[in-house]
Structures are given as C-alpha cells and as structure tokens.
Amino acid sequence: MIKTVLFDMDGTLLPMEQDKFVEAYFARLAVKLAPRGYVPETLFPAIWKGVAAMVKNDGKRTNDVLFWETFSKILGEHVMSDLPLFEEFYRVEFNGAKEVCGFAPMAKEAVRRLEEKGIERVLASNPIFPMTAQENRIRWAGLSPQDFRYITSYENSRFCKPDPRYYTEIAQKLSLDPKECLMVGNDVKEDGAALYAGMSVFLLTDCLINAENLDYSALPHGDYAALIEFFNRLP
Secondary structure: OOOEEEEOOEOOOEOOOHHHHHHHHHHHHHHHHHHHOOOHHHHHHHHHHHHHHHHOOOOOOOHHHHHHHHHHHHHOHHHHHHHHHHHHHHHOHHHHHHHHOOOOHHHHHHHHHHHHHOOEEEEOOOOOOOHHHHHHHHHHOOOOHHHOOEEOOOOOOOOOOOOHHHHHHHHHHOOOOHHHEEEEEOEOOOOHHHHHHOOEEEEEOOOOEOOOOOOOOOOOEEOHHHHHHHHHOOO
16 A cells, blocks of 8 residues: 655656756756856766765755765865855755746646545655755646645755665665655656555656656556546555
C-alpha cells in the first residue's frame, strides 16, 4: 500500500526545458549581482562547481554548507558577506524565470487526488536550491508549500539525486517505510534511483529525460492522464 508519494519538480510538477530555465535564471542572477562586481565569466562556473560538489556530497555536511564552501573558495571569502543579496534574489528576481516554464493543470489535479485519498505528499526536487526558491517554484506550478508534508532543499539535505541515500534520508527523517513510498518523476536515472532505496517509481513521460537510454519499460509510466489514473487505482 502506498502511503506517501514523492514528487519531482522540474519536468514533473513544473514542465520546462532545462536549458531555457537555467539561461533565464542565470541571466537574472547576473543582473542582480553585477553591482557587487560579479561577472558571468567567473560567476557561472563557480555556481556549477558548487552544484557538482553538492551532487557528490558524502553526507557529512548539508548541501548548502558544501555549496558555499566551494563557491567561496573559488571567488573569495568576501562572497559570504553577500549572502543577504543572494537570499533576496531567490525571494524576488528569481520569480522572473517562471516565464520560461510551462504549466500543467493535471499535475495540480494529481496532487489534489492524493489529498482526497489521504495520501501524504513530499516535494522531492533535487536539493540544489534554497528553500525560498523551492517554495516559489511550487507556487509557479499552481500549488502551495502547504500541499506537502516535507520539501527538500539544500539547507535540509545531505545528498542529491541520483544517490539513493537522498531518498533514504527522506524516509528516515519522516519515519517512512520505503516500501510504502512512490516516487513520481521524469528523469529515468535521477528519479529511478528511488528503486535502490526500496521505493516504487512512476515515470512521467511528458518531459522525459533519459540521457543514458536506460530501459524503463518494466516501470509504471505515462503522461499526466496516466498518472492520475494510476492514483485512482491506489487503495
């Protein structure tokens, strides 16, 4: 019996083309930080190295600590004094990136269907963003942070997808039995990694990512309509 459903964000609850989103996000961040002397030529590579560090996190520190440690080593310790500026960006200017994202009413309907059934929801988006950004992106999808029992962010996570320990950490924090959890996502490798944590997986195919051409034919999969029908069959 499925008691908790974990949802991915990008390409799942929030349809998007990843490259367009990153371009829009970075462009706004560059404008925000330019008055402080940041330039794209060094800013963007430093961000990507910080992300790479989070993806390789061994669990000894939360992702945010690891990101800022990496970021500041590249650009200098002075960046730590600009933390309030970054925080303001994710509260305000970051929302402009919504314009390059799609909107899927059926994704919202799927979440509502689980609520009607009394099944708990977790927002299991790869925790490389601060909580402020995660909550804003939930709103872009027409949902509310209150629709989820728990939301992963870089402040509260010690692993990233596709490390199965990312899913194990969620289960442990919320005292969930992985066998009673279903992960819904669009990335065959990253979201499919929940299988190795003992969870079930449904792959949403509308914005499917399968960079390694993995075989997912044995897994439940389909579009939003198929996902809702899958939820309708849950006891």
